[in-house]
């Protein structure tokens with residue numbers, strides 16, 4: 001892993017004739033914004049480029065999802081990953097991506113493990129989309145309405161609409177520039193933060209009955225059976241975490257979900273009191289101080305919940 005300066009990064013992109021772009025599996029707003037933002041930049045630089053995804057992203061992101069392929073593209077000059085904090089976040093492309101020597105990871109996670117030959121890291125950026133914005137500026141690319149809407153979505157997504165603690169003056173300044181370039185912020189914010197499906201409301205009803213408090217922490221667990229009881233496919237995405245982590249006085253929230261039988265994920269949120277990326281690490285995951293997670297935890301959800309309760313008790317004693 002070699003760290004690049006922005007000029008070295010620019011040069012590598014400039015000299016490549018064709019570029020393949022990857023993001024993490026089950027992509028969120030920032031991953032897709034960074035990926036399709038990068039694609040827009042590459043197109044404007046007249047590069048042959050391709051976005052690579054495991055599957056079609058969530059419907060709510062369809063306004064920024066451009067063309068993509070689901071097979072690993074061979075023989076490209078350059079392979080770029082965006083918003084990928086660890087090897088296993090590359091999903092089914094992990095091994096093929098690792099086999100490339102001409103690879104660059106562009107990321108903003110501070111607690112991470114490298115999966116590319118070259119790294120361009122800005123761990124003070126609220127979102128990877130902020131970095132993509134800077135790259136566009138360095139290339140002196142005109143940030144049009146579409147690109148500004150995409151990049152704004154990444155910023156709004158990772159900052160929770162400028163509410164999380166990764167929000168700073170830089171994110172507001174960049175958002176301001178994006179608004180001036182035509183970003184459709186009302187559309188984006190309504191789409192991301194103000195719409196609930198009927199199914200999600202049923203899920204909230206279940207979640208509310210499962211709140212398990214301990215001191216200033218909260219665990220909410222939802223089993224595969226519970227998902228099934230309301231006809232909900234958990235693989236369509238479970239973005240409940242912002243809701244369950246909104247309880248006054250609670251400094252650490254863990255949402256444990258069993259997406260397929262005996263295979264669980266945990267999302268963590270915290271106020272500045274706790275660094276939940278450390279806790280996520282203990283379950284094989286990672287992320288940020290205030291928001292992190294882990295997936296593919298094998299076993300019975302009740303056993304995993306017991307382990308989680310124990311880990312959280314120990315963790316808050318250490319802090």
Ligand SMILES: [Mn+2]
Nearest residue numbers: 030083128158
């Ligand atoms: Mn991100």
